[in-house]
Every structure is written in structure tokens, then in C-alpha cells.
Amino acid sequence: MAKVAVFIHGMWGTPDVWRNWRPFLETLGWQTIAPSLRHHDAPPLAPPAGLGTTSLGDYVADLTNTIEGLADKPVVIGHSMGGLLALMLCARGLARAGVLLTPAPDAAVIAIRPSNFWAFARIQLNWGWWRTPHRATLAEALSHTFNTTDPQEGAELHSAFVHDSGRALFEIALPWLDGSKTTTVDPRLVTVPLLFVAAEKDRLTPPDVVRRSAKRFGHVADYVEYPGQGHWVPGQPGWERIAEDTAAWLDGKAN
Numbered sequence: 001m002a003k004v005a006v007f008i009h010g011m012w013g014t015p016d017v018w019r020n021w022r023p024f025l026e027t028l029g030w031q032t033i034a035p036s037l038r039h040h041d042a043p044p045l046a047p048p049a050g051l052g053t054t055s056l057g058d059y060v061a062d063l064t065n066t067i068e069g070l071a072d073k074p075v076v077i078g079h080s081m082g083g084l085l086a087l088m089l090c091a092r093g094l095a096r097a098g099v100l101l102t103p104a105p106d107a108a109v110i111a112i113r114p115s116n117f118w119a120f121a122r123i124q125l126n127w128g129w130w131r132t133p134h135r136a137t138l139a140e141a142l143s144h145t146f147n148t149t150d151p152q153e154g155a156e157l158h159s160a161f162v163h164d165s166g167r168a169l170f171e172i173a174l175p176w177l178d179g180s181k182t183t184t185v186d187p188r189l190v191t192v193p194l195l196f197v198a199a200e201k202d203r204l205t206p207p208d209v210v211r212r213s214a215k216r217f218g219h220v221a222d223y224v225e226y227p228g229q230g231h232w233v234p235g236q237p238g239w240e241r242i243a244e245d246t247a248a249w250l251d252g253k254a255n
Contacts, residue, residue, distance in 0.1 A: 004075070006074045008082035009034070010079045014041070017079060025243070035066050038062050044160060047163035052132045060089065079234055080104055080205065082103075083101055088183075088185060095192060099246055102233055104205060106184065106213065107185070111173075112173070115204070118144075119143070142155070142158070145232055146232050190217055193221075193222070194217055196214035196217075196221055196222070196224070197233060197246070200225060201228065202231045205231065207225050210225075224245065229242070
């Protein structure tokens with residue numbers, strides 16, 4: 001079976017999030033694919049019509065189409081919101097392993113903490129935010145996403161941030177109000193290996209949130225936490241060790 005990895009970016013991201021990880025895995029013999037989530041190929045400051053009401057389910061549907069077009073079942077590697085999407089794909093039997101990097105949790109894990117509350121407070125103070133596109137400010141990005149990254153690099157990365165869906169944020173942040181139960185994942189449906197990666201200084205998905213998520217899928221899950229690291233595991237200093245450990249885990253679990 002070919003070694004194929006599908007990379008899934010997170011909120012406000014684009015496939016460029018994986019500028020470090022894709023070449024690294026490709027040198028190890030992996031074929032990598034990094035699709036853009038729906039509406040994430042627009043200019044950073046020009047959210048397209050329809051983005052605000054796009055659901056995580058829409059993202060999953062598009063990723064499903066991509067995966068079903070492949071010759072071999074891939075592993076899925078997702079960051080943040082992309083980690084939750086990767087988990088949802090695994091529950092649908094579409095992957096042979098999942099790597100969930102500082103992932104947003106499914107509906108069963110309450111993720112609200114003081115640090116991530118303030119990350120989204122400005123967005124959620126605007127009436128109708130659940131159907132409106134949103135984008136982090138530079139200050140919010142430096143404080144939460146890039147808190148362990150050089151500020152100049154963080155500012156450069158933030159300049160490429162695109163808008164994301166208010167509906168998707170609602171489904172992650174307030175799953176108990178989501179009548180569609182979009183982020184509900186039954187652990188019994190996940191039968192492939194999962195690697196949950198947490199970061200000690202993560203202010204968006206703190207380690208205790210990721211740890212609780214991993215516990216829910218303990219029958220197939222491994223958990224690792226990296227000291228000194230923040231949310232930006234795709235590219236902050238030290239990303240190489242995380243990528244190397246992930247590749248070793250995949251060699252052992254996804255053959």
C-alpha cells in the first residue's frame with residue numbers, strides 16, 4: 001500500500017500551513033496532498049459569499065470527495081480545527097490512521113478555558129457571529145496561535161490568514177446548541193490508530209482538552225505532549241521533533 005498523507009489545515013489557514021511538514025514527509029517516501037478547505041482559497045481580506053454559513057460538515061464532504069478519488073486509503077494529518085476534521089473522517093472509515101495536532105475537540109469534550117475564551121471573545125460579541133465570516137486580528141494571533149513563535153514570523157503568517165466560517169466556529173464552540181450535532185463522534189466508530197499531539201503552552205486547545213479527547217478514544221489512541229510548545233506545531237521552533245516523532249509513529253501504526 002502506498003504511503004499517502006492528506007494534510008488538513010485549521011481555522012483561518014490555507015495549505016501553506018504545511019510548508020514544513022510536506023517536504024519533510026516526502027523525503028521519507030510519502031506522497032502528500034493538502035487540499036484547501038471550502039472558501040479558503042480567497043484573498044485574506046475578501047471573504048467569499050456563503051463562507052459564514054459553511055458547516056464543518058461541508059468541509060468533511062469536500063475532504064471525503066478528495067479521499068475517495070485516491071487509489072489508496074490515506075492517513076490524515078490535521079491541525080487544530082483540521083484535527084477535528086481528521087477525527088470525523090476516521091469515524092467514517094476513510095483513513096487508515098489519524099494524526100491530530102493540537103486538535104479542536106469533538107462535542108463530548110467541553111473546550112472552553114479562559115485562554116481560548118479571550119481568543120474568540122471579540123468575534124463572539126458581534127450579534128450574528130454564528131453566520132458571519134471572521135478572522136483573527138494580529139494581536140489575537142500573536143497572543144494565542146503564535147505565542148511561542150518569533151513575533152515577526154507570526155506577523156508574516158498572520159498576513160496570510162483568510163476568513164473562516166461563523167457556522168464552523170459555532171459548531172466547535174457551542175456543540176450543545178447545534179441541532180445537527182455536527183461534531184458528535186461516536187468512539188465506537190473509530191477503529192484506526194490515532195495520535196493526539198498536545199503542546200504545553202497551547203492557549204487555544206490546552207493540553208488538558210487534548211488529553212480528555214485522547215481518553216475518549218483510548219482504545220485506539222496514543223497521546224504525546226511537548227513541553228515548551230504552543231499551538232503552532234506546523235512551524236514553530238521545534239516542529240522538526242514533532243514531525244520526526246509523527247513519522248516514526250506512522251511507520252509503526254499505519255503499515
